[in-house]
Ligand SMILES: C[N+](C)(C)CCCC[C@H](N)C(=O)O
């Protein structure tokens with residue numbers, strides 16, 4: 001019994017150290033609470049699945065559906081879905097979590113078919129469906145990704161033959177919209193065809209899936225190479241691959257491009273899956289991936305042209321990952337807009353440049369480059385948290401319109417159509 005507890009504490013400490021995260025000091029265990037409990041397994045066979053549970057001093061252990069799960073007692077009390085603790089109409093908690101005794105333990109536990117019944121010291125009863133526990137436990141969740149994706153290079157994307165969606169079916173049918181969103185979520189880019197080449201129609205498309213995010217560039221933007229704004233985008237120069245608005249605390253989620261006119265040469269659009277490149281870094285140099293996900297950087301937009309005066313600063317690492325499963329959710333990569341690095345000392349700076357170089361090499365591999373010529377009628381949606389864009393230099397008159405979208409609202413639309421997002 002003692003070994004059991006000690007090894008548990010030991011592995012917990014190792015977990016804490018491994019994560020590289022600083023947690024508040026663990027409360028000093030008092031001697032009494034370390035005294036061995038009479039621990040034994042309770043076995044039940046329900047239908048085809050067997051279930052076993054054990055009540056430990058500081059957690060509840062459950063084996064069900066090939067999963068070993070450990071639950072904290074406060075967590076279990078906090079997630080009570082009884083009518084007095086949870087309002088199922090609003091899907092909101094009514095229980096005041098701060099009123100739960102942090103040393104709470106159930107008085108009795110009973111299993112009936114696939115439901116566990118906990119009776120708490122004050123007599124309150126909580127029911128947990130075993131499948132609900134599997135779905136919502138740390139152990140059950142940690143293997144799952146928040147968003148399924150297909151990472152691509154040019155060949156993978158082209159071989160997938162992802163169909164474009166027709167403007168009418170996108171605007172008028174849920175199937176069209178769903179097909180579009182499914183592709184967009186999987187690949188981070190998607191096209192709508194046969195769109196009348198006007199700013200108004202582009203706006204209508206945008207509003208079908210999200211809310212337009214108004215920024216310093218306006219709500220809908222419309223630009224040519226007139227240098228009306230203090231940014232290279234407003235010239236005829238080539239632009240290397242990048243994500244936009246890295247200088248916002250929350251970079252814009254989605255970018256919409258519609259080329260309304262181009263009389264001239266060049267000007268093709270470059271698309272690169274940033275997550276595919278980052279995944280290559282993770283495979284080849286995991287410690288560099290880690291560094292890119294830890295070192296905070298500033299990006300900056302300073303504008304002083306005509307009537308436009310702006311100074312934006314956004315702070316965050318190049319790679320943003322969920323800490324529990326290391327899944328990437330946002331890449332910030334814009335070498336033009338990256339500001340002075342002064343958040344880490346020189347030796348870390350050097351290691352960061354090495355890691356940044358490794359990522360850049362992956363991003364620049366010709367086989368990872370997908371080139372398209374935007375043309376009137378074909379609207380491109382880009383996941384600006386994942387896919388980098390760039391453009392070739394061009395000659396002649398070129399008119400591009402588009403907008404940014406809020407990410408939450410695209411995902412909201414996708415979820416309402418039954419997609420995992
Ligand atoms: C798309 N639009 C022309 C409006 C904006 C361009 C923003 C360019 C900026 N350097 C960035 O990468 O965020």
Ligand SMILES: O=C(O)CCC(=O)C(=O)O
Pocket residue numbers: 233239244269389390391400
């Ligand atoms: O002109 C283009 O094709 C894209 C320019 C650009 O990167 C942008 O507007 O964000």
Ligand SMILES: [Fe+2]
Pocket residue numbers: 233242243244389
């Ligand atoms: Fe851009």
